[in-house]
Amino acid sequence: MRVTCTVNGSPTAADDVWEGESLLFVLRERLGLPGSKNACEQGECGSCTVYLDGVVVCACLVAAGQAQGRDIVTVEGVGDGDTLAAVQRAFLDAGAVQCGFCTPGLIVAADDLLRRVPRPADAEIREALAGNLCRCTGYETILDAVRLASARQAGGVPDGGAG
Numbered sequence: 001m002r003v004t005c006t007v008n009g010s011p012t013a014a015d016d017v018w019e020g021e022s023l024l025f026v027l028r029e030r031l032g033l034p035g036s037k038n039a040c041e042q043g044e045c046g047s048c049t050v051y052l053d054g055v056v057v058c059a060c061l062v063a064a065g066q067a068q069g070r071d072i073v074t075v076e077g078v079g080d081g082d083t084l085a086a087v088q089r090a091f092l093d094a095g096a097v098q099c100g101f102c103t104p105g106l107i108v109a110a111d112d113l114l115r116r117v118p119r120p121a122d123a124e125i126r127e128a129l130a131g132n133l134c135r136c137t138g139y140e141t142i143l144d145a146v147r148l149a150s151a152r153q154a155g156g157v158p159d160g161g162a163g
């Protein structure tokens with residue numbers, strides 16, 4: 001079947017999609033967007049987190065057909081072209097890009113949090129990222145990155161400052 005949807009702002013079509021395929025497979029294997037990672041394929045790790053109509057989901061749990069006509073934003077679309085989103089810049093500056101496998105999902109989840117809650121408390125950050133596993137257990141720098149992005153958004157820390 002053919003699946004048409006909007007991906008990162010562009011009308012997109014994927015052909016020859018099998019009904020059992022996941023949205024994650026379509027993104028990675030048919031649309032050439034490898035940012036969303038395939039780590040567990042069971043909705044357990046968050047590495048495949050994307051926006052679906054503005055709500056974060058695990059792309060591995062979304063059937064390709066469910067994406068028909070929907071609006072999808074992947075980690076490739078979180079920033080603006082070559083310009084990193086605030087949360088991406090903060091992950092770099094805080095040293096939170098540790099393995100590259102969990103990071104894309106964490107970026108999308110953190111971006112979603114900061115859109116909904118610009119100044120989250122630590123408990124809110126932990127809750128928002130609870131579905132995103134970091135296998136190296138480097139959670140402190142990830143928390144630092146979200147705090148830094150939040151502070152920068154609020155104007156408390158200049159871009160480029162580490163907080």
Ligand code: FES
Nearest residue numbers: 040041043046060
């Ligand atoms: S690959 Fe989707 S949650 Fe792990």
Ligand code: FES
Nearest residue numbers: 099102134135136
């Ligand atoms: S950032 Fe990927 S294992 Fe920790």
